[in-house]
Amino acid sequence: MTDDISLSIADHLTPGDLQRIEALLPQLSRTAGFDSERMLALIDSPNADLFLARESGRILGMATLTTAPLVSGWHATIEDVVVVEDARGRGIARLLLEAIIDETGRRGIPTLDLTSRPSRESALRLYESVGFVRRDTNVLRFAPRSD
Template identity: 55%
Template sequence: MKAAADIEVASTLSSTDLDAVERLLPLLSSTAGYDRNRMLAMLDHPGLNLFVARVGGEIVGMATLATFPLPTGWRGHVDDVVVDDTQRGKGIARSLLVAIIQLARERGLRTLDLTSRPSRASAIHLYESVGFERRDSVLMRFRPTEFNN
């Protein structure tokens, strides 16, 4: 059986790819600002991998893995997991997560974390189904500067 999408770590993004990412961002957050230069800078950042899911060559989903050293070990954080509405339910988000988990294992990361709003029950179920566990934790955020991006 053919996979629903081809998963890859993006090393370049064409103009068409960037347009696809721009269409995906509002599905993540109504307040997320899009910046092409920031997207391209992500590709060159040594601690960041942008995973993309392609169907017929077109990006229909994405997720990011941030990897960083801490005194307690190498850690990873998954962010911005999103799949186009027309492609949901086909296992694409699962494939993105499995690819991220595989890279985290290859890198010997001590932990791989992600956060999700409690209202996203289906996303939480997916995360748990690939091995993420709920933690008794409080997510806190500080905004050093107010900006649109």
């Protein structure tokens, strides 16, 4: 089912790519706003890679790998995994995850993290099926109040 899907790490984005990503973003987050400058900065960042899944040039899914050197070693995280609604169930998210896992292995990064809301049960099953293990931890977020 995924034979005609091509995966790549984006090194540039065309205006058409930016339009497809903008259309895909609401399926990832209801609150995130699209910013083409931010997308171009992501592509230029040495610590982030945007993985794209395409079929006949059309972006069907994406995921971001971020890496950072820390005192304790290299840290890698998967962010923003999303597949266009009409292409879900075809194994595209799995292909993206496997490509990122392979890339972190190639880079010698020993661990890879991701987070997901507990309500995203099918996503959690997918993550576990490719080898992710739930950890007994809490994710905390600081958001300054705008008074």
